[in-house]
Amino acid sequence: xxxHLPRNILITGGxxxxxxxxxxxxxxxxxxxxxVINLDALTYAGSLNNLQDIAEKxxxxxxxxxxxxxxxxxxxxxxIQYEIDTVAHLAAESHVDRSIDGPRDFLETNILGTYELLQxxxxxxxxxxxxxxxxxxxxxxxxxxxxxxxxTEETKYDPSSPYSSSKAASxxxxxxxxxxxxxxVTISNCSNNxxxxxxxxxxxxxxxxxxxxxxxxxxxxxxxxxxxxxxVEDHCSAISTIIHKGCNGRTYNIGGCNEWQNIELVHLLCDxxxxxxxxxxxxxxxxxxxxxxxxxxxxQRYAIDATRIQNELGWQPSLKFEEGLKKxxxxxxxxxxxSESIRKEKYSGERLGK
Numbered sequence: 457x458x459x460h461l462p463r464n465i466l467i468t469g470g471x472x473x474x475x476x477x478x479x480x481x482x483x484x485x486x487x488x489x490x491x492v493i494n495l496d497a498l499t500y501a502g503s504l505n506n507l508q509d510i511a512e513k514x515x516x517x518x519x520x521x522x523x524x525x526x527x528x529x530x531x532x533x534x535x536i537q538y539e540i541d542t543v544a545h546l547a548a549e550s551h552v553d554r555s556i557d558g559p560r561d562f563l564e565t566n567i568l569g570t571y572e573l574l575q576x577x578x579x580x581x582x583x584x585x586x587x588x589x590x591x592x593x594x595x596x597x598x599x600x601x602x603x604x605x606x607x608t609e610e611t612k613y614d615p616s617s618p619y620s621s622s623k624a625a626s627x628x629x630x631x632x633x634x635x636x637x638x639x640x641v642t643i644s645n646c647s648n649n650x651x652x653x654x655x656x657x658x659x660x661x662x663x664x665x666x667x668x669x670x671x672x673x674x675x676x677x678x679x680x681x682x683x684x685x686x687x688v689e690d691h692c693s694a695i696s697t698i699i700h701k702g703c704n705g706r707t708y709n710i711g712g713c714n715e716w717q718n719i720e721l722v723h724l725l726c727d728x729x730x731x732x733x734x735x736x737x738x739x740x741x742x743x744x745x746x747x748x749x750x751x752x753x754x755x756q757r758y759a760i761d762a763t764r765i766q767n768e769l770g771w772q773p774s775l776k777f778e779e780g781l782k783k784x785x786x787x788x789x790x791x792x793x794x795s796e797s798i799r800k801e802k803y804s805g806e807r808l809g810k
Contacts, residue, residue: 711760
C-alpha cells in the first residue's frame with residue numbers, strides 16, 4: 457500500500473457521466489483537496505449543465521478547462537499552471553456501438569490522448585514520487601465470459617470491439633510508462649456503471665426515459681447477455697480509495713457484485729417504474745418490451761472478481777442493485793428537464809446501448 461495525498465487533481469472527462477460524479481465526490485468528500493481541474497472536450501456526452509451547481513458552490517476549488525487531451529501544449533500549460541500532482545484519467549470515447557460505426561475517434565482519443573497525457577505527466581513530474589496517475593478503464597478489455605468464472609486482474613486481455621481494443625491499448629500504455637519511465641500509476645477496470653447524469657444512450661437511462669414516455673423498450677437479441685452493475689458513487693469511492701492507498705503499478709478490478717441478465721434488469725426496472733409512476737396508456741411497462749436485432753460481437757457475459765481491492769484496500773460496494781436502481785430511477789424522474797434537453801439537442805433515443 458502506497459499512501460498518496462492528492463492536492464491538485466486533474467480529472468479528464470469530468471463533464472461526462474462518471475467524471476461528473478467524480479468531480480462532485482472529491483469536492484464534497486475531500487475538503488483537503490485544494491483544486492479540482494476538469495478538462496473536457498465537451499463532445500456529445502459531456503455537459504457543463506451537469507456541474508453548474510458545483511461551479512457556483514466551489515468557485516475557488518473547481519476550475520473547468522475546455523480542451524482535448526490530444527492537445528499537447530494545453531496539457532503542458534495545465535500541469536504547470538495548476539501544479540497538478542494527481543491525474544484521474546476518464547476522458548474516453550466509450551460507447552461500443554458508436555465504435556463499430558466510427559472507430560477512428562476511439563483510436564485518437566483513447567490511445568493517442570492517453571499517450572499525450574502520460575507524456576505531459578512524465579515531463580512535468582520528472583522523478584517525483586509524491587504524485588499519481590490513475591487510469592480508469594473497463595472490464596470489456598477482458599472479452600467475454602461463459603456461464604461461469606470471473607474476471608481477475610490476471611485475466612488475459614481479449615477485447616471484442618474497437619472500443620474495448622482501444623481501452624486495452626491505453627491500459628498497456630499506462631503500464632509501459634510505469635515500467636519504462638517509473639511513472640507512478642494505478643489502473644482500475646470497472647464493470648457497468650449506472651446512476652445520475654448518465655447519457656441516455658446507455659441501457660438503464662434509455663429504458664427509464666422510454667418507459668416514462670411509454671414508448672417501446674428495445675432489448676438486444678434475447679436479452680440473456682449478463683453484466684455486473686456498479687453504482688457510480690460506489691465507483692467514485694473506489695477510485696478515491698485507489699488514488700489514496702493503491703500500490704504503485706498495480707491494477708484493481710472494481711465490481712458491484714451484481715450480475716443481471718439484461719432482460720431481468722429491464723423487468724426489475726419496469727416493476728420499479730410501475731410502483732413509482734404507474735403508466736397511463738398500457739397496463740404494465742413490461743408490455744412495452746421489444747426484442748431487436750443483436751449487435752455485432754456482443755459479449756455474452758462480464759463479471760468482476762473484486763477480491764483484490766476488497767482485501768488490500770478495504771473497499772466494497774455500499775448499495776445493492778435494487779436500491780441503487782430505485783435511486784437512479786427517482787433521479788431521472790425528478791430531473792426530466794435534464795433528460796429532455798439532451799433528447800432535443802443531442803440524442804433522439806435510438807437504441808445504441810450495451
